[in-house]
Amino acid sequence: MANLKDIRDRIESVKNTKKITEAMRLVAAAKVRRAQEQVNATRPFADTLAQVLYGLQNRLKFEEADLPLLKQREVKCVGLLVVSGDRGLCGGYNANVIRRAEQRAKELKAEGLDYKFVIVGRKATQYFERRNEPIDKNYTGLEQIPSAAEAGEIADELLSLFLSETVDRVELIYSKFLSLISSKPVIQTLLPLTTQGLEPQDDEIFRLTTKGGQFQVEREKVANEVASLPQDMIFEQDPAQILDALLPLYLNNQLLRALQEAAASELAARMTAMNNASDNASDLMKSLTLSYNKARQAAITQELLEVVAGANAI
Numbered sequence: 001m002a003n004l005k006d007i008r009d010r011i012e013s014v015k016n017t018k019k020i021t022e023a024m025r026l027v028a029a030a031k032v033r034r035a036q037e038q039v040n041a042t043r044p045f046a047d048t049l050a051q052v053l054y055g056l057q058n059r060l061k062f063e064e065a066d067l068p069l070l071k072q073r074e075v076k077c078v079g080l081l082v083v084s085g086d087r088g089l090c091g092g093y094n095a096n097v098i099r100r101a102e103q104r105a106k107e108l109k110a111e112g113l114d115y116k117f118v119i120v121g122r123k124a125t126q127y128f129e130r131r132n133e134p135i136d137k138n139y140t141g142l143e144q145i146p147s148a149a150e151a152g153e154i155a156d157e158l159l160s161l162f163l164s165e166t167v168d169r170v171e172l173i174y175s176k177f178l179s180l181i182s183s184k185p186v187i188q189t190l191l192p193l194t195t196q197g198l199e200p201q202d203d204e205i206f207r208l209t210t211k212g213g214q215f216q217v218e219r220e221k222v223a224n225e226v227a228s229l230p231q232d233m234i235f236e237q238d239p240a241q242i243l244d245a246l247l248p249l250y251l252n253n254q255l256l257r258a259l260q261e262a263a264a265s266e267l268a269a270r271m272t273a274m275n276n277a278s279d280n281a282s283d284l285m286k287s288l289t290l291s292y293n294k295a296r297q298a299a300i301t302q303e304l305l306e307v308v309a310g311a312n313a314i
Contacts, residue, residue, distance in 0.1 A: 084121030183265035
């Protein structure tokens with residue numbers, strides 16, 4: 001017969017664990033909403049910047065501009081910027097990003113190319129340090145909600161590596177947010193910059209809402225209308241100089257958006273993991289309560305049998 005006190009202690013322990021996981025789920029949900037607000041706050045600048053660059057592209061062929069950030073050169077070494085998290089308890093978020101980065105490193109090695117890691121997040125840093133991989137720089141302890149200042153610091157490091165020709169190409173590996181239960185590790189070339197992505201295209205905004213007491217994500221299509229610059233516009237500076245000044249801002253914006261998507265993916269993964277943990281705790285509590293009631297009923301039955309047996313003996 002199971003010990004009733006042990007079962008009661010186990011039920012209490014599971015109940016306390018459920019309180020913790022539920023609190024972590026709600027905290028992650030609050031941070032997802034903060035991340036949404038930040039994305040919406042940065043959209044006007046990003047849209048205006050894309051509009052100006054698209055207009056300059058029509059006035060000045062990027063291929064003809066002799067600018068360092070647009071220069072295509074023979075690739076001998078690739079810089080891999082890997083974006084992971086500082087903490088766990090978020091399902092397979094970190095493992096998926098690390099696995100994709102490791103796979104990309106093996107692909108480059110098979111092609112006879114060198115590579116260097118620039119890593120965001122403690123989890124990926126610890127993983128690749130234990131394997132003695134070449135890490136040029138790592139960033140840990142960043143804000144859960146990425147800021148423009150942090151993106152700018154990372155972009156400066158990437159620009160330094162590229163302009164000094166330490167690396168000939170920079171690739172970004174991060175988790176693209178798909179839904180609350182799904183994210184996908186993707187690879188994006190950051191440097192050298194290209195005209196790809198400047199053309200007008202529809203975008204999506206993800207909003208975390210509640211319906212019937214449950215969290216859900218709503219997708220909203222946003223039409224980006226980018227107008228060309230007037231043909232009679234006169235530039236006080238050479239368009240190439242303007243372009244040279246705007247390209248680093250464009251790189252910062254691309255990196256900030258990727259960091260925001262990675263943060264949303266991590267928080268969504270943590271929400272899902274903690275929600276599953278809470279559900280499992282509830283199921284375990286039901287099972288333990290049933291076991292407790294059975295054990296208690298067995299104990300009462302045993303006591304009654306002993307009383308009856310004693311009465312008959314008298």
